[in-house]
Amino acid sequence: MLLEIKDLSVSYRNDEGEVNPAAIDVNLTLDRGQVLGIVGESGSGKSTVSMSVARLLPSPPAFYPKGRILLDGVDMLTLPLPELRKMRGRKIGVIFQDPMGSLSPLHRIGEQLVETILLHEKMSPKAAEAMALEWLGKVGIPDPAVRARAYPHELSGGMQQRVMIAMGLMLGPDLVIADEPTTALDVTIQAQVLRLMRDLHQSNSGVLLITHDLGVVSQMATKLAVMKDGRVVETTDDPAAFFEMPKHPYSQGLIREAKRMELEA
Numbered sequence: 445m446l447l448e449i450k451d452l453s454v455s456y457r458n459d460e461g462e463v464n465p466a467a468i469d470v471n472l473t474l475d476r477g478q479v480l481g482i483v484g485e486s487g488s489g490k491s492t493v494s495m496s497v498a499r500l501l502p503s504p505p506a507f508y509p510k511g512r513i514l515l516d517g518v519d520m521l522t523l524p525l526p527e528l529r530k531m532r533g534r535k536i537g538v539i540f541q542d543p544m545g546s547l548s549p550l551h552r553i554g555e556q557l558v559e560t561i562l563l564h565e566k567m568s569p570k571a572a573e574a575m576a577l578e579w580l581g582k583v584g585i586p587d588p589a590v591r592a593r594a595y596p597h598e599l600s601g602g603m604q605q606r607v608m609i610a611m612g613l614m615l616g617p618d619l620v621i622a623d624e625p626t627t628a629l630d631v632t633i634q635a636q637v638l639r640l641m642r643d644l645h646q647s648n649s650g651v652l653l654i655t656h657d658l659g660v661v662s663q664m665a666t667k668l669a670v671m672k673d674g675r676v677v678e679t680t681d682d683p684a685a686f687f688e689m690p691k692h693p694y695s696q697g698l699i700r701e702a703k704r705m706e707l708e709a
């Protein structure tokens with residue numbers, strides 16, 4: 445099993461010392477070749493769980509009262525920081541909602557890609573540069589050699605998002621975590637980017653896809669988890685059947701709401 449989340453609880457502690465449990469007894473598994481969609485309303489704990497997997501939650505305020513996160517059998521929660529850094533990029537690729545949050549504003553995007561490649565791969569700077577340009581092309585950025593010289597703020601939101609997707613996928617990570625990867629984009633680009641992600645993620649990797657967009661999930665996910673108030677309330681290995689006949693009343697409500705919004709749109 446690529447990823448096993450076992451009885452995971454994650455809480456946040458505020459300045460007054462009060463504890464807010466954001467994930468409670470979460471159990472999820474993801475194999476290579478699968479896309480696990482996590483859906484649920486805002487604040488249900490989707491990002492908390494997914495960011496925990498890459499240990500990207502600032503801690504404090506986050507802490508882990510309970511549970512394990514095994515990535516190929518390695519417990520992410522007890523992994524020393526240097527080993528964790530080695531894993532990010534190579535073993536885990538992360539695609540965030542906000543590209544500016546993970547791209548450095550101070551460096552040209554080509555440099556950032558090359559730097560990430562050289563951090564993980566034994567190759568010459570020249571080969572790394574060729575690889576960076578190849579990936580800019582793969583994610584649909586026109587004139588890669590020209591755009592590689594741009595700073596993030598010189599690119600549109602959609603282009604930034606594509607750079608981040610290249611960053612998340614180019615090292616062929618075993619696990620791709622995409623948290624609302626397309627929310628910041630307009631609708632036509634969203635579809636394009638999702639198709640890219642589906643085509644580009646290697647078939648022997650697993651994808652954890654977080655979104656509140658049920659349309660996106662129904663197109664991409666091979667399995668599904670519904671979260672509410674920090675808990676997983678329903679899981680299925682058959683998303684199509686789930687959309688026809690969700691078991692949990694909360695899931696039924698989510699789908700009803702999504703269909704209503706579709707009609708209004």
Ligand SMILES: Nc1ncnc2c1ncn2[C@@H]1O[C@H](COP(=O)(O)OP(=O)(O)OP(=O)(O)O)[C@@H](O)[C@H]1O
Pocket residue numbers: 456457464465466484485486487488489490491492493505656
């Ligand atoms: N840094 C933080 N400090 C304190 N509480 C937090 C922090 N981040 C998240 N929370 C709380 O944890 C709970 C779960 O939040 P989380 O961001 O995981 O939800 P989400 O499902 O990703 O929501 P959204 O769809 O809005 O992204 C919420 O109650 C939220 O307020």
Ligand SMILES: [Mg+2]
Pocket residue numbers: 490491492623
């Ligand atoms: Mg979130």
